[in-house]
Amino acid sequence: CESDLDVELRDPNITLADEIFTSEEAYRQALSGVYANLSLTSLTGPGDSNIAGLDPGTGQYMRGLFNLQNLSTDETIFTFENDPGIRGVQRNSVSSENVLLRGVFSRAMFSVALSNEFLRQSTDQLLQSRGIPTGEFAKFRAEAKVLKALSYYHLMDLFGKAPYYDETMEVGFTQGEELSRTELFDLVEGLLLEARENLPVGNTSDYGRIDQGVADMILAKIYLNSEVYTGAPRYTEALNKCEDIINAGYSLVSDYQFNFLADNNTNGAQNEIIFPIANDGQTTQNFGGTTIIIQGQVGAQEQNGESLGVNPGGFGGLFRLRPQFAQKFTQNSLFVNDGRNLIISENRPIELEVTDPNTGFITTKYSNRTSSGGFGADRTFTDTDFPMFRLADVYLMYAEAHLRGGGGDAGTALNYVNALRERAFGDNSGNINSAQLSLDFLIDERARELYWENHRRQDLIRFGLFTGNQYIWAFKGGPETGTSIDGFRALYPIPAASLATNQNLTQNPGY
Amino acid sequence: GTVVDDIGMPVPGVNIAVKNTTKGTTTDFDGNYSIVLESGETLAFSYVGYRTQEVTFDGNTTTIDISLVEDAQSLNEVVVVGYGDQTVKSISGSVASVTEKDFNKGNIVTSESLIQGRVPGLSVTKGGGPGSGSEIRIRGGSSLFANNSPLIVLDGLPLDNNQADGTRSVLSSINPNDIESFSVLKDASAAAIYGIRGSNGVIIINTKKGRGKLSVNLDVQQNVTTIDNTIDVLNAGQFRNLVRENFPDRLAELGNANTNWQDEIYRNAKSSDINLSARGALFGEIPARLSLNRSDQQGLRRTSKFDRTTASLSLNPRLFEDHLKIGLNANYSNEDNRFADGVEGSAIAFDPTQPVRSHGSPYGGFFEFQDNDSSAASNVPRNPVAQLLQTNNVSNADRFFGNLNLDYKFHFLPELRLVTNLGYDRTESGGSFSRPKESALGVNAEQGEFIGNESRYSNKRTNTSADAYLVYENKLGDFGIKATAGYSYQKFENEQFTTNELLDPNAQEPRTTIADDVVLIGYFGRINLDYKEKYFINGSLRRDGVSKFAPENRFEYFPSVSGAWQISEEDFLKDSSVISNLKVRAGWGKLGQQDVPSTSDYLRRYQTGLSNQQYRFGSPITPFQPLYTNPNISWEILTEINLGVDFAFFNDRFSGSVDVFQRTADDLLSPAPVADGANFSNQGFQNIGQFDTKGIEVNLDYNILRQDDLNWNVNYNFTAIDREITRLAFGQDILAGGIAGGTGNNIQVLREGTWPNSFFTYAQLYDQAGQPIEGAYADxxxxxxxxxxxxxxxxNGQADVLMGFQSNLTYKNFDFNFNLRASFGNEIYNNVNSSRAQLGNLDLVSPNNLPTQVLETGFARTPDVILSDFYLEDASFLRMDNITLGYTLRDFDRSSTSLRFWMGLQNAFVITNYSGVDPELGIGGIDNTIYPRGRTFLLGVNYNF
Structure with a gap:
């Protein structure tokens, strides 16, 4: 009988879209699915991925950002250039076939698709027909919009363009129109401003969820980089947004490293971290995020995994520091006492050989140990949440926006910078004076405060140091001594598969 | 009269037709028949695998007894072709039939080994493990991304292509001794009757049936397999020298032993196989066969084993004066396995200066690398011997399968038959995986402290099928007609359970997964017409539906048409003393392919996060995410044209066939990229792409000697194949062929205009002395x-020419057989060398041993060389699959008693330029160590009484 061909879904973990939204809780779960894309690579296991074309863990959202924002700069080098795509990224010679790029582009657009699906499923009409009370939905929908804006912001920053999709478009194979960088800017800004009014004020949401602080932070970021994105400086708005965030009641945690520990959701850092990407050794397992960072920090010869809360050997020494970054702590003896200086340099030459994990300095910034010395839940998968945005960044952004003519107050700017210094040094021995507060100072200070937090490439571009030859670091552009790179490399190419499947997209110049 | 076979056993079911009339009968279970004849009428006796014999009635004789003579070339031989059978003469597609007498000899553990190398266009690549499965391909497989395994039909029951968890293969639970014949349907016109599942060709397996008086066969064999080749790695002395030269500060870490780790992980594997079968008539009435098999197979890797017990019962009663033929096959099989980890990688890399065991080691007495604090080191190879001995990975599978076939010839219209066939195949398997806390591979609770492993799994798979069809067969003057029409239904169910790692508190929770059922429904019709048994036209049409596609896309028609001209029956050739058979054939057909892993992509579905895949809103909650959806997903369509000629010369002394074919797979079910943001993945199954295969197949048989006590015949077969991807989704390359050495590296690509899975490398540059320059590639x-x-x-990794050669020689009581097989035109990427043979690997956490190739290249860094074409090697080979020598004592007790002693050598030798262990890897062509096949010495005895 042919009706037997209408089989039922048998897997208890799979449900028809029309049958899953039976309660407000189901919507909360669907919303958490949008957030989860920032941390998980699938819903079936850390070895799986809902993005094809590269290794599952390598396609994790934060790991992708780490590669494109940090690995392409002076901050770090990855030992195993036999991993596909690594060499192109860390030597600034990517092509559109580079699998790491496809991972980031597809992963970010997957977030856009998930956000749109949530908006599609949560219209008043559908809620009504499903008998769901609409009480919290203005907030839920605002969160989904900010998540969409966040991903479009990442794409604007890295690729300079992206296809447009919204919740009214048919799911399947629709080819979205290309958005230029300026159009992306307007879209991101519009979404954030629209969402903002329906969000709780900063630092008041449930931990891990989006509030006005997160929306303001993305706005502050795009305004600060507006000159790069659109050609039009908007430093005043950047500074105003920084003030909004600062006034929302966030506070620096007492110890710099608490931001990067297994209990950074409870040890006080939760008040400094504006937007964490949750990680959990038991319930939120993935091979990206802080797992790859902490496991990758472990020194091959030091076998110091246990002190970082993971197995002794970690992943065998994946990440090391390039000399030019390490020198920002080592060249001036002042920084011996800097709490942010978490470098291990014993028995290690500062100069790097890419394949030898025992050359170059390493760091212990992130850890799967808690503030009281305990361990995370697991020795492979870490508990440490990734601090995507935190207050210290806002302090430095305020100072920079001020120096770039965004208004504000010079004394306030200095105080913010010194607040970070005082925390780092434990006293005022590291404080600077107003004459020392310059843009040149800030780009290095940002490195010291925010390294390995996925900001570096964006910062170097804003300071005009990423491309060209003003600032050369080891392996920049390829050779060990580093070399100049062409201006077009300030943007990554659109991945070949993304171009091929959407005829509206065009390649970036130079590729 | 009575019909007996060549050893004097009565043969039931022999077709007896009175020529040029509609009269006919069949022999009963004692081989007896009776029929009323008029003087001058001619009786024709035909039976599968035997030459048809004709006897003209002289009007006086009251008894005509016949001894059947085996003959593969008989044109009236009947071949099973799916939902019925056909005579060889009338076949117009590409169908190869192999019967018991042509089966391969030697160490046959799984059924497909019986015909390995025997049929052009059919490739069988066996794995190395005991009882392990094979990669079986007909004409290379038709698909790029869907399943490429042929459909296997066992006594009318189409099997599932997927094996149950904890079993060795789909065929591992079937006793090869129960098999009587194989029919291989190669082209679309032949396989179209299986439309829905026939696109990779069909292998029909028929098992032995009961007949005649009681006869019992006892077959016993013993064998031992030894390792014949290992990977060339540095010995302890070479290793020490290389460390001294390159990393002198690490010399102190070396030990004093001289261990050949590959010798340590293998053993001489002993195996035995015992078969006992009895065939006869139950209660003197019901033809029956019962067979029992016990097979105990050790693997070359220490600890690996496969034990199988099977029991098969076949009953073939006939009722209502033979109007109702009943066939019942019931089989039970138990498979008991222990699996061994693939420890070749550790064995290659392990420091040869270290011992296997070290006194007082906390790791069960085995040497393991330790940190300064004496805990087991991280990121080092683990002792491969310890890994084998400390890992207990066992499984047990029960399988019941069988079918009931009812073939009813209508009383009022004997030309019409109704055949129904009900099949059932169920496997229940379970297994467990454990390691003791002494193992350095277990869950790592805290530093240096291992707590072992513990997990269990189970699997239930059920395959139910039901067919019913009507067959009308008649002769109207010079015209013959056979028409078949029917319905088929098949359902696959699959339920899996795993505990996941029980000792790891953070592991995913135990989980039961129930796959969506797959239901296939088909309506089919076929008509076979002939004129004067010289001109044949066959046509079929099938309408198929599958539950994997949306209602509007799920049904499709699959037609075929073919014809044959038996030229040698024409007057001008009929009396030729040279040409004894000449036939040309042509066929065209369309087939469908739906066997991709995704089962319900057409629906809009959501996935729920598993226990370790949650997200924290304050506390963890279970997220939902939508899944990729494609409402338009539908059939992949295969179209094939086949032209063939069959010939025999000199009274069938030299015979053979040639087939040429061209097939196109269109609307390929491809995991194609999707516009980012449009769907819920960047890739999913879509019907995009096209793939062409062309080929020629030649089969030649030659009876070199045909004398009373000296017979020698040989078979040679040849296959040449060319495959090309003609269209891919969005023209995008698809990387394939994952390799070791880096995370997520690929060495192959699917690209338009090339063979599938072509090697995709950098072009190595060489210096003037011809030495490769490390890391230097052509721009x-x-x-x-x-x-x-x-x-x-x-x-590319796939052979474009395959050959097989068999020789069977009998002299008096001796028999001597051998099989050769060759493969040409394929390359292997030597991933063992590319990921390991670099000096830098001496300087890892523990110094790793290296393949000896490093002594020639001096390469230092793996990342610089990993994707170089330097590692591509020619993988052509000639293999002596087996040689057997037997001696048979006959009639020493009473007639029909025989006793055969034999000995054999399996995998006697391989001639190849490939530098690795074995050039035969299957179509992938990437060598990152394999389970070695070894060389097997066999002894056997077969007693028939």
Whole structure:
């Protein structure tokens, strides 16, 4: 009988879209699915991925950002250039076939698709027909919009363009129109401003969820980089947004490293971290995020995994520091006492050989140990949440926006910078004076405060140091001594598969 | 009269037709028949596998007894072709039939080994493990991304292509001794009757049936398999020297032993196989066969084993004066396995200066690398011997399968038959995986402290099928007609359970997964017409539906048409003393392919996060995410044209066939990229792409000697094949062929205009002395940068020419057989060398041993060389699959008693230029160590009484 061909879904973990939204809780779960894309690579296991074309863990959202924002700069080098795509990224010679790029582009657009699906499923009409009370939905929908804006912001920053999709478009194979960088800017800004009014004020949401602080932070970021994105400086708005965030009641945690520990959701850092990407050794397992960072920090010869809360050997020494970054702590003896200086340099030459994990300095910034010395839940998968945005960044952004003519107050700017210094040094021995507060100072200070937090490439571009030859670091552009790179490399190419499947997209110049 | 076979056993079911009339009968279970004849009428006796014999009635004789003579070339031989049978003469597609007498001899553990190398266009690549499965391909497989295994039909029951968890293969639970014949349907016109599942060709397996008086066969064999080749790695002395030269500060870490780790992980594997079968008539009435098999197979890797017990019962009663033929096959099989980890990688890399065991080691007495605090070191190879002995990975599977076939010839219209066939195949398997806390591979609770492993799994798979069809067969003057029409239904169910790692508190929770049922429904019709048994036209049409596609896309029609001309029956050739058979054939057909892993992509579905895949809103909650959806997903369509000629010369002394074919797979079910943001993945199954295969197949049989006590015949077969991807989704390359050495590296590509899975490498540069320059590649696109865009197609892993050669020689009581098999035109990427043979690997956490190739290249860094075409090697080979020598004592007790002693050598030798262990890897062509096949010495005895 042919009706037997209408089989039922048998897997208890799979449900028809029309049958899953039976309660407000189901919507909360669907919303958490949008957030989860920032941390998980699938819903079936850390070895799986809902993005094809590269290794599952390598396609994790934060790991992708780490590669494109940090690995392409002076901050770090990855030992195993036999991993596909690594060499192109860390030597600034990517092509559109580079699998790491496809991972980031597809992963970010997957977030856009998930956000749109949530908006599609949560219209008043559908809620009504499903008998769901609409009480919290203005907030839920605002969160989904900010998540969409966040991903479009990442794409604007890295690729300079992206296809447009919204919740009214048919799911399947629709080819979205290309958005230029300026159009992306307007879209991101519009979404954030629209969402903002329906969000709780900063630092008041449930931990891990989006509030006005997160929306303001993305706005502050795009305004600060507006000159790069659109050609039009908007430093005043950047500074105003920084003030909004600062006034929302966030506070620096007492110890710099608490931001990067297994209990950074409870040890006080939760008040400094504006937007964490949750990680959990038991319930939120993935091979990206802080797992790859902490496991990758472990020194091959030091076998110091246990002190970082993971197995002794970690992943065998994946990440090391390039000399030019390490020198920002080592060249001036002042920084011996800097709490942010978490470098291990014993028995290690500062100069790097890419394949030898025992050359170059390493760091212990992130850890799967808690503030009281305990361990995370697991020795492979870490508990440490990734601090995507935190207050210290806002302090430095305020100072920079001020120096770039965004208004504000010079004394306030200095105080913010010194607040970070005082925390780092434990006293005022590291404080600077107003004459020392310059843009040149800030780009290095940002490195010291925010390294390995996925900001570096964006910062170097804003300071005009990423491309060209003003600032050369080891392996920049390829050779060990580093070399100049062409201006077009300030943007990554659109991945070949993304171009091929959407005829509206065009390649970036130079590729 | 009575019909007996060549050893004097009565043969039931022999077709007896009175020529040029509609009269006929069949022999009963004692081989007896009776029929009323008029003087001058001619009786024709035909039976599968035997030459048809004709006797003209002289009007006086009251008894006509016949001894059947085996003959593969008989044109009236009946071949099973799916939902019925056909005579060889009338076949117009590409169908190969192999019966018991032509089966391969030697160490046959799984059924497909019986016909390995026997049929052109059919490739069988066996795995090395005991009882392990084979990669079986007909004409290379038709698909790029869907399942490429042929459909296997066992006594009318189409099997599932997927094996149950904890079993060795789909065929591992079937006793090869129960098999009587194989029919291989190669082209679309032949396989179209299986439309829905026939696109990779069909292998029909028929098992032995009961007949005649009681006869019992006892077959016993013993064998031992030894390792014949290992990977060339540095010995302890070479290793020490290389460390001294390159990393002198690490010399102190070396030990004093001299261990050949590959010798340590293998053993001489002993195996035995015992078969006992009895055939006869139950209660003197019901033809029956009962067979029992016990097979105990050790693997070369220490600890690996496969034990199988099977029992098969076949009953073939006939009722209502033979109007109702009943066939019942019931089989039970138990498979008991222990699996051994693939420890070749550790054995290659392990420091040869270290001992296997060290006194007082906390790791069960085995040597393991330790940190300064004496805990087991991280990121080092683990002792492969310890891994084998401390890992207990066992499974047990029960399988019941069988079918009930009812063939009813209508009383009022004997030309019409109704055949129904009900099949059932269920496997229940379970297994467990454990390691003791002494193992350095277990869950790592805290530093240096291992707590072992513990997990269990189970699997239930059920395959239910039901067919019913009507067959009308008649002769109207010079015209013959056979028409078949029917319905088929098949359902696959699959339920899996795993505990996941029980000792790891953070592991995923135990989980039961129930796959969506797959239901296939088909309506089919076939008509076979002939004129004067010289001109044949066959046509079929099938309408198929599958539950994997949306209602509007799920049904499709699959037609075929073919014809044959038996030229040798024409007057001008009929009396030729040279040409004894000549036939030309032509066929065209369409088939469908739906066997991709995704089962319900057409629906809009959500996935729920599993226990370790949650997200925290304050506390963890279970997220939902939508899944990729494609409402338009539908059939992949295969179209094939086949032209063939069959010939025999000199009274069938030299015979053979040639087939040429061209097939196109269109609307390929491809995991194609999707516009980012449009769907819920960047890739999913879509019907995009096209793939062409062309080929020629030649089969030749030659009876070199045909004398009373000296017979020698040989078979040679040849296959040449050319495959090309003609269209891919969005013209996008698809990387394939994952390799070791880096995370997520691929060495192959699917690209338009090339063979599937072509090797995709950088072009190595060489210095003037011909030495490869490390890390130096050609800048193929000339843009000044060597990056992904400079990779090029440098070869492929699939053979374009395959050959088989068999020789059977009997002299008096001796028999001597051998099989040769050859493969040409394929390359292997030597991933063992590319990921390991670099000096830098001496300087890892523990110094790793290296393949000896490093002594020639001096390469230092794996990342610089990993994707180089330097590692591509020619993988052509000639293999002596087996040689057997037997001696048979006959009639020493009473007639029909025989006793055969034999000995054999399996995998006697391989001739190849390939530098690795074995050039035969299957179609992938990537060598990152394999389970070695070894060389097997066999002894056997077969007693028939």
């Amino acid at each position: 193929i696109n000339g843009d000044g940068i060597v990056n992904e865009e400079d990779r090029y197609i440098s070869g």
